[in-house]
Every structure is written in structure tokens, then in C-alpha cells.
Amino acid sequence: MTGSVLAVDLGGTNLRVAVVSADGVVSHRRSLPTEAAAGPEAVADRIATLLEETATAAGMLADVPAGVAVPGPVEPHQGVVYFMPNLPGWRNFALGAALRRRTRRLIQIANDGNCAALGESRFGVGAGVRDLIYLALGTGVGGGIISDGRLIEGVSGVAGEVGHVTVALDGPRCTCGSIGCLEAFVSGWAITREAKIIATTDDGAAIRRAAAGKPITPTVIALAASDGDPAALALLDRAGRALGAGVGSFINLFNPELVVIGGGVATLGEALMAPARRALASHTFPEQRACARLVESALGDDTALYGAAALAFGTANGPGTVQSDMSERRVNA
Amino acid sequence: MTGSVLAVDLGGTNLRVAVVSADGVVSHRRSLPTEAAAGPEAVADRIATLLEETATAAGMLADVPAGVAVPGPVEPHQGVVYFMPNLPGWRNFALGAALRRRTRRLIQIANDGNCAALGESRFGVGAGVRDLIYLALGTGVGGGIISDGRLIEGVSGVAGEVGHVTVALDGPRCTCGSIGCLEAFVSGWAITREAKIIATTDDGAAIRRAAAGKPITPTVIALAASDGDPAALALLDRAGRALGAGVGSFINLFNPELVVIGGGVATLGEALMAPARRALASHTFPEQRACARLVESALGDDTALYGAAALAFGTANGPGTVQSDMSERRVNA
Numbered sequence: 001m002t003g004s005v006l007a008v009d010l011g012g013t014n015l016r017v018a019v020v021s022a023d024g025v026v027s028h029r030r031s032l033p034t035e036a037a038a039g040p041e042a043v044a045d046r047i048a049t050l051l052e053e054t055a056t057a058a059g060m061l062a063d064v065p066a067g068v069a070v071p072g073p074v075e076p077h078q079g080v081v082y083f084m085p086n087l088p089g090w091r092n093f094a095l096g097a098a099l100r101r102r103t104r105r106l107i108q109i110a111n112d113g114n115c116a117a118l119g120e121s122r123f124g125v126g127a128g129v130r131d132l133i134y135l136a137l138g139t140g141v142g143g144g145i146i147s148d149g150r151l152i153e154g155v156s157g158v159a160g161e162v163g164h165v166t167v168a169l170d171g172p173r174c175t176c177g178s179i180g181c182l183e184a185f186v187s188g189w190a191i192t193r194e195a196k197i198i199a200t201t202d203d204g205a206a207i208r209r210a211a212a213g214k215p216i217t218p219t220v221i222a223l224a225a226s227d228g229d230p231a232a233l234a235l236l237d238r239a240g241r242a243l244g245a246g247v248g249s250f251i252n253l254f255n256p257e258l259v260v261i262g263g264g265v266a267t268l269g270e271a272l273m274a275p276a277r278r279a280l281a282s283h284t285f286p287e288q289r290a291c292a293r294l295v296e297s298a299l300g301d302d303t304a305l306y307g308a309a310a311l312a313f314g315t316a317n318g319p320g321t322v323q324s325d326m327s328e329r330r331v332n333a
Numbered sequence: 334m335t336g337s338v339l340a341v342d343l344g345g346t347n348l349r350v351a352v353v354s355a356d357g358v359v360s361h362r363r364s365l366p367t368e369a370a371a372g373p374e375a376v377a378d379r380i381a382t383l384l385e386e387t388a389t390a391a392g393m394l395a396d397v398p399a400g401v402a403v404p405g406p407v408e409p410h411q412g413v414v415y416f417m418p419n420l421p422g423w424r425n426f427a428l429g430a431a432l433r434r435r436t437r438r439l440i441q442i443a444n445d446g447n448c449a450a451l452g453e454s455r456f457g458v459g460a461g462v463r464d465l466i467y468l469a470l471g472t473g474v475g476g477g478i479i480s481d482g483r484l485i486e487g488v489s490g491v492a493g494e495v496g497h498v499t500v501a502l503d504g505p506r507c508t509c510g511s512i513g514c515l516e517a518f519v520s521g522w523a524i525t526r527e528a529k530i531i532a533t534t535d536d537g538a539a540i541r542r543a544a545a546g547k548p549i550t551p552t553v554i555a556l557a558a559s560d561g562d563p564a565a566l567a568l569l570d571r572a573g574r575a576l577g578a579g580v581g582s583f584i585n586l587f588n589p590e591l592v593v594i595g596g597g598v599a600t601l602g603e604a605l606m607a608p609a610r611r612a613l614a615s616h617t618f619p620e621q622r623a624c625a626r627l628v629e630s631a632l633g634d635d636t637a638l639y640g641a642a643a644l645a646f647g648t649a650n651g652p653g654t655v656q657s658d659m660s661e662r663r664v665n666a
Binding site for chain 1: 406415463464478480481483485486487488489490491492493494495497498499500501502503504509510511512513574575578579581582585586587588589590615616617618620621624
């Protein structure tokens with residue numbers, strides 16, 4: 001099955017594996033609960049088992065490589081996970097070695113935000129684009145930066161923390177410990193935190209009505225905003241302004257051709273995106289702004305899975321790696 | 334004179350040319366007033382004349398390349414200057430072609446901030462470092478970003494605007510038209526703007542005394558701060574906090590090994606740098622922070638000149654460029 005790789009998207013709740021072909025066809029999807037509480041060795045067991053089940057079902061050779069997207073910072077050369085904010089017990093865990101030992105495959109591991117940037121640049125709206133920034137507006141804000149066709153990794157592999165740039169010196173506290181991060185304005189948790197406070201006040205009637213007794217979520221705020229509720233509109237306006245200023249900073253720093261926005265919060269609509277576009281226009285140089293398009297991700301929930309595949313294809317196409325090994329073996333056979 | 338190149342630092346006031354050897358020895362320095370009012374063609378004439386006088390004085394071959402640092406954004410492949418904030422009449426001026434026509438040399442042109450980053454990474458405190466950010470805190474704030482050994486240029490060559498990232502959504506207006514840019518807090522003009530306002534108030538006695546009837550400059554503020562003046566200390570504290578938050582953002586984004594600070598404002602001392610270091614610590618992830626050293630530039634006023642030389646050496650060492658042409662010619666002679 002040349003021309004396909006194995007892709008793993010490890011999440012805090014679910015673990016997903018699939019086969020992805022060079023032209024982006026996803027097949028043989030499987031998933032399992034991550035069962036993160038059991039710790040990293042047990043999670044590595046589950047990943048390896050699911051990988052081999054998938055490979056067998058797809059009739060794949062034993063040395064087809066696998067790419068793995070993980071929700072935490074990773075040392076990219078050896079695949080050591082520094083830590084996982086949402087998975088207990090991961091501290092400098094050598095996931096790459098653990099999976100290589102269990103599967104005998106070439107394994108490439110990267111942070112899911114960085115993976116997603118790779119996925120967009122290989123399979124998504126960024127196909128063919130050499131300068132691209134990907135932002136995932138989910139519960140948190142992650143992403144990755146591709147400059148001149150290469151992922152920016154940094155000296156220890158943890159570059160690309162696009163959610164944790166300061167957009168407001170004296171802004172709200174972020175869960176990372178810092179102050180005024182982009183994530184502290186425009187993430188799912190930040191929007192929810194603000195909305196919960198508003199809901200306890202006289203101004204929160206529309207938000208309470210939209211929640212209808214269920215938990216307050218960003219979707220609830222969007223619903224109240226679409227009914228014209230001033231408090232919900234003001235909340236999303238502030239989040240949108242922060243988003244525009246943050247993306248504007250990235251545009252001035254990286255001069256990208258494309259800024260791709262993914263994640264659930266990106267779907268909240270014009271109450272968020274209109275102020276974001278206004279702020280973006282006033283926070284960028286004309287030259288940089290003229291080059292940059294702001295677009296929505298087209299890969300949806302599969303962005304990181306596609307990125308894991310892109311990682312593995314990088315391995316497969318690189319010098320001295322699986323595919324060349326495979327051809328050599330065929331020649332010798 | 335193999336092993337040396339010509340380096341040009343074009344400023345709004347002065348034009349400087351020198352010979353720089355591969356191991357960083359600067360010789361044959363010459364300078365002229367830029368006379369920017371005469372427009373880009375006349376400035377190109379002056380650069381070409383000074384280049385050829387310098388080359389003749391140094392006994393250099395006609396095909397030794399030249400690097401040129403300019404105070405504005407540049408398209409790097411052809412050397413087209415998009416505009417110059419402080420030089421009138423420069424709008425999409427093909428300085429590269431103009432200098433190639435006049436000198437028959439290989440010419441490489443880059444923004445002076447980007448050049449300075451290259452200079453630090455080849456000749457300065459960043460020698461051997463592959464992930465480096467350079468910030469020049471001067472009248473404005475410029476700089477450049479080197480990731481995995483390569484200058485980040487962006488899709489049209491204007492990446493690296495490190496002074497124009499938003500650190501305060503609702504901060505002071507920047508001269509670029511945006512709001513809350515790093516430059517609007519920590520540049521020479523921003524510090525002076527604040528100080529001039531303070532000097533008109535009751536709180537401004539110490540600043541007025543430090544100015545002693547002369548114009549208020551950042552050095553005046555530093556003097557008042559060193560005497561313990563609360564207003565000057567508060568001003569530099571705010572500027573320092575912005576600097577720390579901005580550099581912190583860069584550290585989270587790029588995971589650099591080194592952040593090099595140059596320019597006159599960087600020499601204002603602890604009243605600026607102590608709050609900057611505190612803010613930096615609280616605005617970065619521990620992993621990224623542990624990798625990054627914050628250091629002062631050692632190249633001083635010559636940073637961009639060294640960078641222009643680094644540009645030219647890049648040309649000289651690249652494929653199909655001057656040095657290989659020269660060897661071919663020797664073989665054929």
C-alpha cells in the first residue's frame with residue numbers, strides 16, 4: 001500500500017487512527033477512548049494496538065510510517081513529550097521511542113497545533129502556500145507557523161504557541177499563568193468565563209434565556225448575540241478585537257500569504273469575525289495586509305489527523321527513510 | 334581580496350560603506366551625508382560612488398559583492414525598496430537594479446532590522462546560534478527573526494516587524510497608525526512623547542531639571558529615574574513591562590535560543606530592564622523561557638553594517654554566485 005501512511009490524533013478524550021493517502025483520502029478510521037488516567041505507558045499501548053489493528057485491516061506493510069499529533073509540546077527529533085496540559089503523568093515521556101519499540105515503525109510526533117498547520121499546508125486550504133499561519137480556536141487556542149515551506153519549531157521544538165502572545169498588557173489572566181494572552185480573550189474557556197460572570201448580573205437575562213438551564217457555552221453566547229443581546233455582542237466584540245490584533249501581529253511578524261482559522265469558536269459567526277476583521281485592518285501594515293488572506297479551515301475536525309499524515313509523509317519522502325528502505329528491499333528481494 | 338565583501342548601511346542622515354572580512358574585521362570605512370531630499374536616483378548615485386571609491390582604496394576586485402542595509406521594507410529577490418518611512422520619494426524603487434547597473438557588482442539588499450539580525454547571527458553575540466531574535470530599540474523599534482538558521486522573510490519579504498505587534502489592545506497610538514504596538518511603548522519617540530507630557534505637569538519637575546533647558550530625550554528620563562524620580566521610574570516601568578511582554582510573546586512564538594537587544598534605548602539601564610525581565614518571566618512558558626537568553630548586542634552602531642556584510646557573504650557562498658564565478662574564471666584564465 002505505497003503512497004499511504006498511518007495517522008494518529010491523540011486527544012484528551014479520544015484517540016483516533018486512520019490511513020491517509022498521498023492525495024488526502026482518509027480510510028480505515030478507528031477510535032478508542034484515550035483513558036488518559038491510566039498514564040502514558042498505557043496510552044502508548046492503546047495507540048500501538050490501534051495502529052497495528054488499522055494497519056492489518058488496511059493490509060499495510062510493516063514499515064509504513066506513522067505520524068502522531070499530541071495535545072502538548074514535543075521535542076520533535078526524538079518524539080519526547082515535554083508534558084500534556086490535559087493528560088496526567090506525562091512529563092518528558094519518550095512517546096516516540098515507546099511507539100517505535102511497540103510497532104517497529106518509523107514514528108514522527110508533533111504538537112497537534114503544529115500538525116494542523118502542516119495538514120492545512122499539505123491537504124487543506126493552504127496547499128501550495130509556503131507562508132501560512134494556522135490558529136485553532138477551540139477550548140484553548142493552538143496553532144502553528146509555516147515559513148517558506150518549513151514548520152517553525154524553535155531550538156527545543158516548542159515554537160508556535162500562537163495562543164500565548166500578549167495582546168493586552170493589563171488584560172485578563174490566562175490559564176497558562178500569564179496575563180492578556182490571545183487565548184484569554186478568544187478561547188472557548190475565556191468566552192465561557194466571561195459569559196458566566198455576565199449571566200449572574202442584571203445584564204445576563206438574554207444569556208440565561210439562551211442557555212435554557214443548560215451549561216453556558218460559546219454557542220449559547222452566539223445565540224444570544226444573534227438575538228441582538230448587547231452583553232453577548234459586547235463580549236464577542238472584545239474577543240474579536242483581540243483576535244484581530246493578535247492575527248495582525250502575526251501578519252506583521254511573518255508576512256504570511258494565508259492565515260487559516262479553525263476550531264469551534266471560529267464558527268461563531270459575524271459577531272466575532274466582523275470586529276476581528278476591523279481590528280486586523282487597523283493593526284497591520286498595508287504591504288503585509290495586502291498579501292494575507294484570512295480563511296476558514298476546510299479540514300474541520302480532521303485537521304490534526306491530516307497533519308499527522310503530513311508528518312509521516314515528510315518522513316516517507318525524506319532521505320534515508322522508509323520509502324527508500326522499501327525500494328532497496330524490493331531490489332534485494 | 335578574496336574573503337572580504339563590501340557593506341553599505343544606508344541611514345536617513347548618513348550613508349556608510351566599509352570592507353568587512355569573513356572573520357569580521359571592518360576596514361576602509363567611509364561615510365557621506367545621505368542627502369535624502371535629492372530622491373532615490375541621486376542616493377543610488379552616492380551609494381555607487383562611495384562603494385567604488387572604497388573598493389578602489391581597498392584594492393578589491395570588480396566582482397566582489399556588496400550587501401546593502403536600508404531603513405525600509407524590501408523585496409529581497411530583486412532588491413526593490415517598497416518605501417522608506419524617513420526618506421522622501423522612495424516608492425517601489427528598484428535599488429538593486431540601480432546599483433547593479435552602476436557598479437556591475439552582485440548586490441543584495443535587505444531591511445536594516447533584518448540585516449542586523451543576520452549580523453548578530455554571523456558576527457555578533459549570536460554567532461553559531463540557529464534561532465535568534467534581534468530587536469533594535471532606537472527612535473523606532475526594528476529587528477529581525479532567524480529561525481533554524483534562516484532569516485524569516487515572508488511571502489513578499491517584509492516579515493520581522495517586531496516593533497509592530499500589539500501588546501496592548503487599548504494602548505497608545507503608534508506612528509504606524511495602529512494601537513498599542515510595542516514601539517508605541519518602548520521606542521525613543523514613545524518614551525519622549527510620554528516624558529514631554531509629564532514635563533508639562535506638576536509631576537514633571539525632576540524631568541525638567543534633568544533636561545536643564547535642552548530637549549527631552551530618553552537619556553534625560555534615565556537621568557531623572559536614576560535620581561529616583563517617581564514619574565520617570567513609572568514611565569520606564571511601563572515601557573519595560575511592554576518590552577518584557579513583547580519579547581515574551583516572541584519567545585512563545587519562536588522558541589529562540591537568543592534574544593539580542595540593541596539600540597540606544599537598550600542602554601537606559603535597570604529602570605527599563607528590571608521590569609522588562611519581570612514581565613518576560615510572567616509572560617512566557619517555562620520550557621521556552623528556559624531555552625532563551627536575553628543579551629545586549631555587542632556590535633553597537635555597526636550591527637546593520639555587519640548584517641549587510643553577512644548578506645553579501647550569503648551571496649558569495651551561495652551556489653552559482655560570485656565566488657564560484659571567480660574560481661571558474663581563474664581556471665579558464
